[in-house]
Amino acid sequence: MSRVLGRRFVRADGLPKVTGQARYAADLVLPGMLHAAFLHAGVPRARIRRLDVSAARALPGVLAVLTQDDVPFVRFGAAVEDRTLFAHEVVRFEGEILAAVAALTPELADRACRLIEVELEALPPVLDPEAALAPGAPLVHEDWQDYSANDGIVRDGNDCGFVNIVKGDIEAGFAAADEIVEGRYVADMSHPVPIEPHAVLAQWEGDRVTVWSTTQTPFPARNGLTRTLELPESAVRVVVPHLGGGFGGKCEFHFEAHVAALARAARRPVRLVFDRRQEFTATDMARHGIIATFRTGVRRDGTIVAHEASLILDTGAYATHGPVITEIATMMAAGPYRHPNMLVEGRTVYSNRTPAGSTRAPSGPQVCWALEQHVDAIAERLGLDKLEFRLRNIVAEGDEGPTGQRFEKIGARESLLEAARLIGWGRPLPPGDGMGLAVGWWFSAPGPAGCYIKLNADGSATVVTGAQENGSGSVMGLALLAAEELGLAPERISLVYQDTDAGAFDSGSSGSQTTFNVGRAVLAASAQIRDRLLRMAADELEANPLDLELVEGVVRAKDAPGRSVVIAALARRAQDDGELITGQGNPPAPKMPDSLGGSCAGRVAFPAFAAPAFFAHAARVRVDRETGVVRVLEVAAGHEFGRVLNPIGVEGQVEGGIVHGLGIALSEGTVFRDGNQANPHLLDYKLQTAADVPAMKIAFVDAPAADGGPYGSKGVGEPPVVPTAAAVANAIAAATGVRVRHLPMTPVRVWAALAGEDA
Amino acid sequence: MRYPLTLTVNDVPYELVVDPGHSLLDALRTDLGLTGTKEGCDDSECGACMVLLDGRPVNSCSYLALQAAGRRISTVEGLVRDNQPSALQRAFLEEGGVQCGFCTPGMLMSATALLAANPSPSEGEIRAALAGNLCRCTGYQKIVSAVAQAAQEMARPTPG
Amino acid sequence: MAVAVGRTYHAPASLDEAIALLAELGNDAGVVAGGTDLVVAARGGRRQLPTALVAIHRLSELATIEGSPFGGLALGALVTHADLERSDLVRRRWTALADAAALVGSPATRHVGTLGGNLCNASPAMESGAPLLVYDASVELRSASGTRGLPLADFLLGPARTALAPGELLTGVTVPPQPAGRVGSAYLRLDYRASMEIAVVGAAVLVALDADGRCTEARIALTAVAPTVVRAADAETALRGQLPTTERVAAAAARAAAAARPIDDVRATARYRTAMVPVIVRRAIEAALKRAEEEAA
Secondary structure, eight states, rough: OOOTTTTTOTTTHHHHHHHHHOBBBBOOTTOOOOOEEEOOSSSSSSEEEEOHHHHHHHHEEEEEEEOOGGGGOOOOOOSSOOOOOSSOOOOTTTEEEEEEEEEHHHHHHHHHHHHOOOEEEEEEOOOOOHHTSTTTTTOOOGGGSSSSSSSEEEETTTTEEEEEEEEEHHHHHHOOOOSSEEEEEEEOOOOOOOSSOOEEEEEEETTTTEHHHHHOOOHHHHHEEEETTTTGGGGEEEEBBBOOOOOTTSOOOOOHHHHHHHHHHHHOOEEEEOOOHHHHTOOOBBEEEEEEEEEEEOOOSSOOEEEEEEEEEEETSSOOHHHHHHHHOOOOOSSBBBSSSSEEEEEEEOSSOOBBBOOSTTTTHHHHHHHHHHHHHHHHHOOOOOHHHHHHHBOTOBBHHHHHBBBOOOOOHHHHHHHHHHTTTTTTOOTTEEEEEEEEEHHHHHHHEEEEEEEEETSEEEEEEOOOOOOTTTTHHHHHHHHHHOOOGGGGEEEEETTTTOOOOOOOOOOOOOOIIIHHHHHHHHHHHHHHHHHHHHHTTTTGGGEEEEEEEEEEEESSSTSEHHHHHHHHHHHTTTOOEEEEOOOOOOOOOOOOGGGGOSSOOOOOEEEEEEEEEEEEEEOOOTOOOOEEEEEEEEOSSSSOOOOOHHHHHHHHHHHHHEEEEEEHOOOOOEESSOOOOOTTTTTGGGOOOOEEEEEEEOOOTTSSGGGGGHHHHHHOGGSSHHHHHHHHHHSSSSSOOEEEEEEHHHHHTTOOOOO | EEEEEEETTTTTEEEEOOOOOOOOHHHIISSSOOOSOOOOOSOOOTTTTTEEOOOEEGGGGSBBGGGGGGGGEOOGGGBBTTTTTOHHHHHHHTTTTSSSSHHHHHHHHHHHHHHOOSSSSSSOOOOOOOTTTTOOSSSSSSHHHHHHHHHHHHSSSOOO | OOOOOOEEEEOOSSSHHHHHHHHHHHHEEEESSOOOOOOHHHHSSSSSSSSSEOTTTTTTTGSSSSETTOOOOOTTTTTTTTHHHHHHHHHOHHHHHHHHHHHSHHHHHHHHHHHHHHHHHTTTTOHHHHHHHHTEEEEEEEEETEEEEEEEHHEETTEESSSTTTTTTEEEEOOOOOOSSSSEEEEEEEESSSSSSSSSEEEEEEEEEOSOOOEEEEEEEEESSSSEEEHHHHHHHHHTSSEEEEEEEEHHHHHHHGGGGOOOOSSSSSHHHHHHHHHHHHHHHHHHHHHHHHHHO
């Protein structure tokens, strides 16, 4: 870690982005291209009585109209195979696709949609997840028993994923408690809201289709295409031009197959571009609405002795990743605290809302918001300072995680102290102000990754991976890793990425996994080139390869920097001599930490948290008690990411996460009226603006992980969004003396809480 | 009915024939192929479509193309002069103001208008000028620093 | 997303030409200035664009802000929110209007959105309406058969409904001189975010004080709590002729709720809006009083 890493650098895709040259999916045009439009159900639950597309097909300029009858009957889904490309017999949410049209112009495609005759028998929507769990409740999926699901998923009626953590003896724990504190918290659904809406362009050549898509996960998108259209993987290429953000909303597989099927039927390229309303109502990766209840037993000295939590996640009409996210949620409901005795249960409940899924740190902000308010309430009951109470219970090296994993060196405590220091915890505040703290943890996601590097004859290099750049800069940062290992300037490294025909399988920009996994592959591939260059240089310099290093474009003797050979010269000579210098790396993924395993149900993907990152945020707010309007004045963040490799990039992730978190805290909530979203636009689904942003202070804690990513690093993208809403909630409570138990904490809700009401 | 229209974009005149309902954004992106300007919503809330009309920011998604006849339109494609990125573009790169890049063209246009009208804006003035441009990636911090940085850079006398 | 096609477009170069066009096109005509309401509504699929678009942005004679000889104000329909925000005259004398203009949408919306468009769109949440109500403003409506003036209160009939007749164009707003004494006015809006907001509750207040500090005049108007912006007569009566003590101001503000007939919508509950009216009105009265008192100097 020296010459390249840890310094500020300009990302390689920056220049095209600031000049307008960078092309995004909606910018692409092909000769003969048609425009796609979808007919959405528009009602949350119904039986389809009639669907007649003949008038739409007859409209001049319309080249294809498709319904479920026109594509293979294949059920698909990330965890439970519970859906089809188009609505089949029933409608389960307002954005359900009834039909798709391809026409010469967008206007014609819209007109054709309006010509489709639909008869829907409206059914009362299932909107209350607690009621949906009651025996005899109407089923969102009447055929749920016929669906196949990933091994280990526990399903029952509207619950498509039951998960628990059982640790110690919960009853004995409560019996030993001096105080028992209970709490219930409810979070509304919210949305990822990338500024770029979904777009897909598909073109067939013979039996092969190329799909340019706004996906964050090109390979899972390809899997979805091959499965639903019954194609071999070799027949499908998914390419992502520049991606305008995702925040989880573009994970998995969305509309690639619809557009590919239209293009095949129309025998022309077809492009789909979503508008903002569709982005809200017809995508399937919203942040889950949750209901969280806690019951915690503590001793008078502040030791937690029993912790019980029940979580209900509203997954909407389809499971997507829901059961796996409920697994994560149960870990978040434990928090980074020592728990000798614990019982956590999570349920993934179907409703007739827009499907929820993998929005940035799925379940993290909501569950952390609920748990950390509960933790504050416990400290209040005990009369302990909230920082002190957390310090007495927070995990450290050698402690056991909720599912039994043993923590190595971690920075949970240090992150908390940093956040408290940066905000000036305990200092006197003006009336109306309040300060709050929140801690949390998040996993790194070990997975397969591959990298291929070619050393060019001029000493530059090309790094080829299957990785996906969502904007965070994680793929851009791969150039830094290769540069560090090969002794090259980062500008000398070009990157090929987000093309399923180029790189090896990659799970995409999801789970904060790019640097963690692909970074290790880059190091492995670099090592092969490095070894070859060292051997060539050793011959030339008559030295031992172990005594040489690759620095600033040369291979040189460590003890005599003047004895060197230029890397470009080595590359050129090798090529002239008939040898190409390439490297390839596909290292095995780090192992999951050991865990309790069998004593927990429904643990499919997260028996434990691998290389967990720890963090704490502190917020200072000012509450207008008369109106309930909250202004956040200051946020301080302490983060342990193992090791920070690219400070400007990581700062950007933390700042962006905080502001995203402020939106979740105060203004971002999906409002439903009878199952239809009432605010599917940015005027009433309010993101924080530049004018809302408080002063932000950030500190990093260094604690390299033995089983981590490159140089001991951990996943960075998701953690920053997790604790902000919780810190703001606790600050509101500190300022006002009342807890707001409904997220987002809008002025109406803060005002109602102050008035002693439940809004 | 379709109507002839002369649009002057980044000092280049173009002849078009458009429908009355055609937006300035559609004219730029679809008819002229200037796809640097983005579309992120349809109600002037996100600012991705921001261009300058006679030097002032306008949401091109909700401005009729025909009403832009005879006016001076500036888009992100016009910021590079003599193959050199502007001070503002350089500052966005150096300060880390670019992540996914989708809001960037609109941000740059709002900031360009701000700096033309107010060469040394306060942080509050920068934030107010950018309030109509949503960014989901950066938390705005590095964008605001980039604009401040560019203002300083532009205030420096040119060498030589 | 797509805006429907098959319509006509007209961009008159003079007011007379515009009036003649509107007479000829009748009910088909729809006037567009900045497009911030009309085009946005069409793109969002809420309302179709009119069959015949009459774009009046070239009528520079409607873009003027002028003081009248006895202290009144004449505003052209094409005056933008940014023009109002920046005008020395408006900022000095018509502060509630300047306050309101500065709160509209984004900088871009303020640059292209016009006063005439804001009034004709007739949203109960319009920012310029409440200040103009407390200034007793009238709109000037011109058609081929002549010009008529109408008090703003009579022009606004309900959400998206006005007294504008086919063939008529709102050409401007006239504001009479302000009452005698030390006058202060202010517009305040309850904002969820620091910017880019739409009114949930707003209030404009004008007060005039005599030498003893007594309120010789009090005018109060509310935004976003009724089908149109409305005057709160009871609250005004409670203040008129009184010394504006903290208690009297609070009591007057409380009576403003009588004028509110709010609805539940995605932005707020009716209960919340009703409860916020006295808060926002009280703050607006305080702001107006402060400005009136500063007039003394």
